[in-house]
Amino acid sequence: MEERDSLRTMLYGWARLGLFWLINIFATIIGRTAILGIVGTFVPRLALYSSPEMLSFISWLIPVWLLGWLFRDDARRHTAYGTYDPIIVSIIVILTAAVYYAPVFILEYMTDKKVVMLVEGLYFTSYWFSRVSDDPQIYALIGVIIEAALCIVSYLIAHKRYLKKLAEEESE
Numbered sequence: 001m002e003e004r005d006s007l008r009t010m011l012y013g014w015a016r017l018g019l020f021w022l023i024n025i026f027a028t029i030i031g032r033t034a035i036l037g038i039v040g041t042f043v044p045r046l047a048l049y050s051s052p053e054m055l056s057f058i059s060w061l062i063p064v065w066l067l068g069w070l071f072r073d074d075a076r077r078h079t080a081y082g083t084y085d086p087i088i089v090s091i092i093v094i095l096t097a098a099v100y101y102a103p104v105f106i107l108e109y110m111t112d113k114k115v116v117m118l119v120e121g122l123y124f125t126s127y128w129f130s131r132v133s134d135d136p137q138i139y140a141l142i143g144v145i146i147e148a149a150l151c152i153v154s155y156l157i158a159h160k161r162y163l164k165k166l167a168e169e170e171s172e
Contacts, residue, residue: 012088013095013096016093017095017099019070020067020096023066026066027060027125028059028125030062052127056125056126056128059125060128064147064150067154071152071155071158072155073158074155075156079163080162084159086159090152093152097144097147097148100144104141125143126143126146127139129142
């Protein structure tokens with residue numbers, strides 16, 4: 001039985017790693033095209049395309065929202081099926097964030113400034129933290145830490161709410 005649980009945990013980890021990357025890439029594309037195109041059309045005075053920080057913030061906010069929803073749903077399912085384990089989920093979120101963050105170290109060795117700026121702007125959607133520091137290692141780390149922390153908090157809050165809801169349904 002323990003082998004099955006470890007296999008399930010490993011598959012859950014790989015699935016969340018892939019979803020973390022896909023959601024970040026999807027959010028970057030959606031944030032840069034659809035959302036800004038729609039908002040920029042109806043509210044042209046905002047000049048969203050001329051502000052890379054605002055573009056980055058919107059591209060960062062979308063995956064935070066989607067990942068929060070994903071981990072909320074995970075908590076509800078894990079609670080319902082009796083597989084709730086916040087330690088495993090936290091480890092998976094932290095490892096996923098670390099793997100997502102790792103390419104920032106490659107930026108030091110790239111010589112073409114246009115490629116570096118493209119990678120910084122597209123891959124690391126936390127460019128809006130560059131007001132804190134110009135170093136991509138710092139602002140990418142801040143963005144990934146906040147994103148991972150929000151995923152874990154979303155998981156824990158959803159678990160508490162679902163437990164309360166189940167207790168209310170049992171008492172009726």
